[in-house]
Structure formats: structure tokens, C-alpha cells
Amino acid sequence: MFNRSAHALLAACLLTAIAVVNAPHAEAQEPGEVSVTFSGITAPKGALFVGLYDSEAAFAGGQPAQGYQLAVTGPSVATAIKGLKPGRYAIKVYHDIDGDGRMNTNAFGIPTEPYAASNNAPSTMGPPAWADAVFEVGADGATQTIGID
Amino acid sequence: MDRRAFLTTLAGTSLAAITPEAVLAASAAANPAWALAVGDIEADLAPRGLRLIHGRAPKGLAGTLYRNGPAKFRRGPGAPAHWFDGDGLVRAFRIGDGKASLAGKFVDTFKRRQDAKFGALVGPGFAATATAGATVRNSDDSNAANTALLPIGGELLALWEQGSPIALDLETLATKGPKTYAPDLAHMPFLAHPRIEPNGRVWNLGVAGHRALVWTLKADGSLEKTGMLELPRASYIHDFTATARSLVIVLQPWIQDKPVQPFAASMSWRPELGTQVLVVDKNDFSKRRLYDLPAFFAFHLGDAWEEADGTIRFDACTEADASFAARGGSQITALKMPDTQVTRLSFITLDADGKGSLEVTALPAEFPKTDPRFAGHGRMKTMVNTVGGGPAKPFLQGVAVSDWRTGKADVFDFGPDHCAEEHLFAPRPGSSRELDGWLVGTSLNLKARATELHVFDASRVSSGPLCSWRADVPLPVGFHGCWV
Numbered sequence: 001m002f003n004r005s006a007h008a009l010l011a012a013c014l015l016t017a018i019a020v021v022n023a024p025h026a027e028a029q030e031p032g033e034v035s036v037t038f039s040g041i042t043a044p045k046g047a048l049f050v051g052l053y054d055s056e057a058a059f060a061g062g063q064p065a066q067g068y069q070l071a072v073t074g075p076s077v078a079t080a081i082k083g084l085k086p087g088r089y090a091i092k093v094y095h096d097i098d099g100d101g102r103m104n105t106n107a108f109g110i111p112t113e114p115y116a117a118s119n120n121a122p123s124t125m126g127p128p129a130w131a132d133a134v135f136e137v138g139a140d141g142a143t144q145t146i147g148i149d
Numbered sequence: 150m151d152r153r154a155f156l157t158t159l160a161g162t163s164l165a166a167i168t169p170e171a172v173l174a175a176s177a178a179a180n181p182a183w184a185l186a187v188g189d190i191e192a193d194l195a196p197r198g199l200r201l202i203h204g205r206a207p208k209g210l211a212g213t214l215y216r217n218g219p220a221k222f223r224r225g226p227g228a229p230a231h232w233f234d235g236d237g238l239v240r241a242f243r244i245g246d247g248k249a250s251l252a253g254k255f256v257d258t259f260k261r262r263q264d265a266k267f268g269a270l271v272g273p274g275f276a277a278t279a280t281a282g283a284t285v286r287n288s289d290d291s292n293a294a295n296t297a298l299l300p301i302g303g304e305l306l307a308l309w310e311q312g313s314p315i316a317l318d319l320e321t322l323a324t325k326g327p328k329t330y331a332p333d334l335a336h337m338p339f340l341a342h343p344r345i346e347p348n349g350r351v352w353n354l355g356v357a358g359h360r361a362l363v364w365t366l367k368a369d370g371s372l373e374k375t376g377m378l379e380l381p382r383a384s385y386i387h388d389f390t391a392t393a394r395s396l397v398i399v400l401q402p403w404i405q406d407k408p409v410q411p412f413a414a415s416m417s418w419r420p421e422l423g424t425q426v427l428v429v430d431k432n433d434f435s436k437r438r439l440y441d442l443p444a445f446f447a448f449h450l451g452d453a454w455e456e457a458d459g460t461i462r463f464d465a466c467t468e469a470d471a472s473f474a475a476r477g478g479s480q481i482t483a484l485k486m487p488d489t490q491v492t493r494l495s496f497i498t499l500d501a502d503g504k505g506s507l508e509v510t511a512l513p514a515e516f517p518k519t520d521p522r523f524a525g526h527g528r529m530k531t532m533v534n535t536v537g538g539g540p541a542k543p544f545l546q547g548v549a550v551s552d553w554r555t556g557k558a559d560v561f562d563f564g565p566d567h568c569a570e571e572h573l574f575a576p577r578p579g580s581s582r583e584l585d586g587w588l589v590g591t592s593l594n595l596k597a598r599a600t601e602l603h604v605f606d607a608s609r610v611s612s613g614p615l616c617s618w619r620a621d622v623p624l625p626v627g628f629h630g631c632w633v
Binding site for chain 1: 273279284333338357360377
């Protein structure tokens with residue numbers, strides 16, 4: 001069962017993703033591309049707000065290294081994040097179905113719009129953990145298929 | 150530990166001890182006679198006829214008794230689920246033309262699918278902490294849909310306590326999915342005990358700590374409105390009651406005061422605080438009165454009514470403390486006698502001058518139900534399960550109609566081989582007199598290893614069932630249902 005502290009934690013950690021579209025884009029030092037497909041979308045409208053993080057601290061509540069707003073018109077959305085330095089990254093995403101630019105919650109703080117993370121890291125009564133969501137970007141880049149529904 | 154080391158350890162300890170003889174011996178020693186009452190059902194029940202074992206169905210009785218209750222408690226190597234955390238199995242007992250049939254289907258919840266995928270109980274519950282790796286994004290990911298049923302809007306809603314109602318098809322019992330009345334109401338809690346006015350309007354609460362969302366549904370099942378109610382304490386609220394004018398919310402001193410999991414561990418029994426009752430005007434939540442009563446615990450209340458001078462009366466099945474909720478529900482599925490008190494039928498009076506009183510009767514009682522045509526208005530009769538609940542078996546074995554006017558109870562005892570389940574009222578066609586009709590309900594016959602369906606004349610319960618049918622399967626004891 002959810003208690004109030006779980007609600008608050010979950011909402012606080014996910015809401016930081018709102019900032020992603022205004023985050024400065026990292027300068028590409030070396031080529032590295034992540035192909036990302038967001039699948040399982042049930043409401044084909046609004047936008048995905050995507051944050052790419054390069055550290056555990058940022059993933060837990062700081063600023064993303066890069067942020068994207070991707071229009072949703074069907075059951076999946078594909079994009080490529082290019083120009084990444086080799087290293088360890090993680091993605092958080094929420095689906096802004098009603099287009100109000102916020103990740104909505106109900107009156108008790110439970111998210112009411114879908115959210116997900118890279119590696120389909122589970123959300124176990126709280127935000128997904130960096131350890132579950134982190135992936136390597138090497139010289140050959142990386143591929144992520146993230147279910148969000 | 151690498152895989153090889155892990156297997157070696159396993160072989161050296163636990164597996165070596167598990168011989169067929171050891172399993173058999175442990176099972177015989179550990180399994181009480183009532184173990185079937187918390188047994189596991191592995192698959193849906195295809196429709197099948199029930200065998201008439203006694204009497205004849207009364208003319209004019211036709212309908213379906215839908216019942217809900219947990220029926221799958223064990224997956225993988227861990228402890229069984231708390232009684233309140235098993236997967237909801239919805240059962241349809243159909244009566245017509247003197248015959249009866251049974252079909253059953255598990256509610257197809259996210260929780261059940263995830264547990265099946267993991268081969269273990271991984272979600273959080275009343276007495277369970279989520280396993281790392283389990284997906285629990287919101288309260289509906291752990292919704293067991295196992296407690297009660299609300300037939301409304303052409304659908305059957307499977308109710309839990311902390312999450313959304315889950316819509317089912319009335320005919321096939323197939324799961325349609327969680328009910329979302331508005332985008333901002335997704336995953337909001339919806340108690341398993343809505344109060345239904347005789348005109349069909351539904352009131353319910355969704356509780357989180359000191360706040361309760363008040364739900365109002367129209368008789369057609371659509372949302373009329375919601376409002377937020379601040380509560381004076383973060384009590385455990387399983388049920389509430391209502392008069393025609395007011396919501397009546399019992400705030401027992403089992404209080405959420407610790408931010409820990411699981412839910413049951415976040416609560417403390419604080420008898421020194423007493424039990425409070427909050428009365429709120431349905432049309433104006435700022436009009437509220439708070440009553441103080443001695444400390445008691447209750448899962449279930451009867452419909453309330455308000456007299457001309459403002460006095461409010463209702464019944465409750467009360468026990469001395471919260472030990473069953475805190476521990477008993479885990480002990481029972483582990484086949485141990487629970488730490489529990491006898492639950493007794495009690496009568497609560499809230500005077501217009503602000504004084505409240507609690508009268509505890511000698512009648513053991515649980516699962517109180519009343520004639521739904523009198524909900525919120527004056528009535529005198531309450532149907533309950535009764536008799537037993539002692540050290541031999543933690544389930545009641547009889548059924549009764551208690552009359553507040555005479556103070557007498559009309560009791561039938563199925564006997565020690567039975568675990569009685571909730572009985573509901575089916576009105577006699579053409580009559581509007583309180584409780585003029587039949588009681589329809591079930592029991593689990595432990596000796597015959599079969600669930601039975603019974604019909605009583607509501608005015609002569611002690612004469613025994615007018616008729617009884619027997620299924621070809623024993624179903625675990627369930628919680629609540631509805632007569633359609």
C-alpha cells in the first residue's frame with residue numbers, strides 16, 4: 001500500500017523531468033548515438049518529455065544532461081540522441097498526455113500520466129533507480145526500447 | 150555467491166530435508182480442519198450446475214448472488230499472503246427456475262499478472278512489502294480487487310480499498326479494467342464499502358492518512374461529484390456508514406503514525422485515544438460533529454439512520470482491539486490460529502446533544518447486512534454471520550437476523566463442519582416490508598469439501614434453509630457480495 005511519504009517521494013523525483021526541455025544540450029566531444037524507441041503508448045497525443053542523465057545524482061533529482069520534447073501521434077515514438085561521449089547514462093521519460101507541460105498527479109500525489117526509465121527499470125513504490133536504469137554508451141552507441149503505458 | 154555455490158548450499162540444507170514423508174508429516178500436523186477456508190484456487194471455474202441437497206427453491210426467487218474474496222495466497226517459496234492480499238476470485242451463483250449454477254473468474258489484475266510472471270508474491274499489500282524489481286507505479290499496480298462488488302451502470306465493479314474499482318462484465322465476469330472517472334482521479338482509493346441510497350445514488354470514501362476523498366456516483370454509475378474531507382486522525386477506515394443526510398465515519402484508534410512498509414506496520418493501536426465518530430453533512434462538509442466513544446475496533450458497520458430529534462443510530466461488529474487486522478490475517482493463511490477477539494454485534498447511538506454511546510451485545514457477529522431498501526432510514530433488522538469463532542476454528546458457522554426492537558436474534562447454526570459466509574437479502578416480489586423475503590448466502594462445508602448455497606426465509610432463519618445446493622468444489626471463504 002502507498003503511504004504519504006511514498007507519494008511525496010515519487011512525485012518529487014519524477015517532476016524534475018519537467019525541466020528537461022530547457023536544459024542546455026551537452027557539446028558533443030566524440031560521436032556516440034543512442035537509438036531510443038518508446039513503445040506501448042496507449043493515448044496517441046501530447047508529448048513525451050525525455051531527460052538523459054549522466055550521473056546518479058542528477059538522475060535522482062538534478063538537471064538532465066540533455067532534454068527532449070517529442071510529439072506523440074501513435075503507439076510508439078523513435079528518436080536518436082547523437083554526439084554523446086562514451087560513458088554511463090540513464091533516461092527518464094513521462095508522457096504529457098494532456099499537453100499542459102506538467103506530469104500530473106492525483107490529489108494524493110500518485111502520478112496519473114505514464115512514466116518510465118531506460119532498461120525499463122522498475123518503479124517499486126518510488127522512482128526508478130539509477131542502478132537499474134544505467135546503460136553504457138560506447139563507440140558503437142547504444143539502443144534502448146522503453147515501454148511506457 | 151556463484152550459481153554453483155548456491156546450488157551446493159541448497160542441496161546441503163533445505164532440499165535434503167524435504168522428503169515425501171517429511172512433507173506428509175508436516176502437513177498432517179500443521180493443517181487444521183479449516184485449512185480449506187484459506188486454500189488456493191488455481192484456475193477460473195467454468196460454469197457448472199449445483200446439486201440440490203435439501204428442500205426446494207422458493208417460487209419467485211430469481212437472480213444472481215455475486216461474491217468476491219481472495220482465493221490465491223501462495224506463490225513461490227515465501228510465506229503465504231495475508232488473508233486480505235490474496236487474488237480476488239469473483240463467483241456468480243445464479244438461481245432461477247428452481248435450479249442453481251456457479252461460475253468463477255479471477256479478476257485479471259496487474260498484481261496477479263506480475264506475481265504469476267515472477268512466480269512469487271512480489272507486490273506490496275496490507276502486510277507485504279514490495280520485492281525489489283517489482284513494478285509498483287501506483288496503487289492499482291498492487292490492487293488485488295478481492296474485497297467486494299458493486300453492480301452499477303451495467304457493470305460489476307470489483308472493489309478493493311486503496312485503488313480503483315475494476316470493471317467486470319456482469320455475464321462473463323471478464324475483466325474490463327480499472328475504472329477511471331476523470332483523469333485526475335486515476336488510481337485514487339475507493340473503499341470496498343460504498344453506501345447506496347435507496348434511489349441508487351452511491352457515496353464512498355477514498356482514504357489516505359488524514360484526508361478522505363468523498364465519491365458520489367449517480368445511480369447510472371457515472372460520477373456526480375467528488376470532495377475532499379480533512380479527518381481529525383489517520384485512522385484505519387475499512388467501512389463507513391451514512392444516514393439520508395450525513396456521512397458517519399468511525400475513526401478507531403488504529404492510527405497510521407509511522408512512514409514504514411508494509412501498511413499494517415505503519416499503524417499503531419492507541420486505545421487511550423478512544424474511538425471517535427465524525428458526522429458530516431452530505432451537502433456541506435463544513436457542517437461536522439465529532440463524538441467520543443470508548444476504544445473499539447470494527448471492520449464493518451450497518452446502515453445508519455437519523456431520527457427526528459437528530460439522534461443517529463447504527464450497528465457495528467466490534468472487537469476489543471486491532472489484533473486480527475495487525476496479525477491475524479497473516480496467521481490464518483499460515484494455518485495458525487489467529488490472535489483475535491470475538492467480534493460482537495454492537496449498537497451505537499449518537500445523541501443530538503453531542504454524547505455518544507456504545508452497547509455491545511453478547512451475539513458473536515460479522516458481515517452485517519441490512520435490507521438495502523431502508524438504507525439511511527429507520528430499520529430494525531440486521532443480518533449477520535454468527536455462532537462459533539472459538540479456538541477450534543477462526544470462522545463463524547451460523548447465520549442470524551437480529552432485531553433491535555425485541556433484542557432477539559433468530560439464529561441458525563450450520564454446525565462445526567461449516568464456515569458461514571455473508572448472507573444477503575433478496576426481497577419477495579411485490580412486498581416492501583423490511584426484510585420480507587429471503588436470505589441468500591453460502592457456506593464452506595469442510596467435511597463435504599464443497600461450497601454450498603443456501604436460501605432462508607428471512608422471517609424464520611432458525612427453521613433452517615428452505616433449500617441448499619452443493620458445488621463440486623470447495624472455495625475459500627470469501628468476503629462480500631451483492632444480489633442482482
